[in-house]
Amino acid sequence: MNAPVQLSEVQKVYGSGPGAVTALGGVSYSFAQGTFTAVMGPSGSGKSTLLHCAAGLDEPSSGEVHLAGTPLRxxxxxxLTELRREHVAFVFQAFNLMPAxxxxxxxxLxxxxxxxxxxxxxxxxxxKRVGLSERTRHRPSELSGGQQQRVAIARALAGSAAITFADxxxxxxxxxxxxxxxTLLRDQARxxxxTIVxxxxxxxxxxxxxxxxxxxxGHIVSESPVPTAESVAAELAKLSRLARRGAAAAAAGESTPGVLT
Known part of the structure; x- marks a missing residue:
């Protein structure tokens, strides 16, 4: 399958010297066309940094990112703006709606x-699918937070972009x-x-x-190709325990690089 989003040995480090914080530690992954992929991990694992680098919103310290077949470096x-406008849609926690x-x-828009x-x-x-049929003439200030999020999701899907990033x-x-x-996201991929990340x-x-x-x-440690809510929760709990042990070891004086989300 084609891979509209490809990361090769992507590293992201903030700062320098002893205070440097490693957000991604050399991630390689391809998000195939027509797939819906969830990215999970304990708090501080690098999830948002991975998404931002993959979308060209943040520049890696090293490594390569290809988006819609185009190398970003x-x-x-x-x-970058023109590339994203042509091929990419976003759903972020900030709704970014135009109030007027x-x-x-x-x-x-x-x-x-x-x-x-x-x-x-x-x-x-x-x-209709996001439940806004009765609200099309309303402005953002007349909507609840949940309704504004539905607008942001509908905006991402309405243009049928090749790639959608959702945080x-x-x-x-x-x-x-x-x-x-x-269900709508899954249906769009299939x-x-x-390609939905x-x-x-x-x-x-x-x-x-x-x-x-x-x-x-900052490292991909496992995958779940046939996810269920139960299996995902169990894996996430296991990884969270490992992350806490690693943090405890670092606090005890062992050399462990810092990580950001």
């Missing part, structure tokens, strides 16, 4: 900025809406060939993915 911010625009206008004509039928379907996309949603959104702490959310990648201390 050496691209200036304008080129309606729900529908916010959802189609990336396509408008890119000079593309939205697929109105698909936009309407996405709005805790269901964290602000009620259980039923969260499950509907996760039916439309989108989701950072989450929720084993139930991760169970909707095709594969779960686990990080500890």
């Amino acid at each position: 050496g691209l200036d911010e304008t080129a 625009l309606t729900v529908r206008q916010n959802i189609i 990336p396509q408008t900025l890119a000079g593309r004509t939205p697929d109105e039928a698909w936009v309407t379907e996405v709005i 805790e996309p269901t964290g602000a949603l009620d259980t039923q809406t969260a499950l509907e959104v996760l 039916a439309s060939g989108q 989701m950072v989450t702490h929720d084993p139930v959310a991760a169970s909707y993915a095709d594969n779960v990648v686990f990080l500890v201390d």
Whole structure:
């Protein structure tokens, strides 16, 4: 299969000298086309740093990232912005909605900025699937936090981007809406060939993915290709215990590099 997102020996270090903090310790991984992958790990494992480097939002200290077939090293911010606008959608914990625009206008904004004509039928379907059909003329200030998150998710899916990066996309949603959104993400990967990379702490959310990648201390340590909520929770608990032991060893004076999320 093609791999629209590829990381090769990606290392990210913040600072220098004795105070340097290693967020990623040489990660190599390919996210295949048409797959929905969840990235999990204990607090401080490097999940968000991996996502940011993969999306070209943060530059690795070393290693290579290819996004939509394009190597990111050496691209200036304008080129990176154009690449992301053409191929990538985002769902982050900050909703980044335009306050003066309606729900529908916010959802189609990336396509408008890119000079593309939205697929109105698909936009309407996405709005329906995230439960916003009665809110299309409302502005963000008239919505709850959960409703604003639904707008952000609909915006990411409406343009049918080749790649979607999502950081805790269901964290602000009620259980039923969260499950509907996760089903929509899974369906998009399978039916439309989108590549979806989701950072989450929720084993139930991760169970909707095709594969779960686990990080500890900036390294991929295991995968779960047939995830269930129970198996994911058990693996995460095991890795959290290992991470605590490593932190205790570091506090006792052993040499262990720091790690950030």
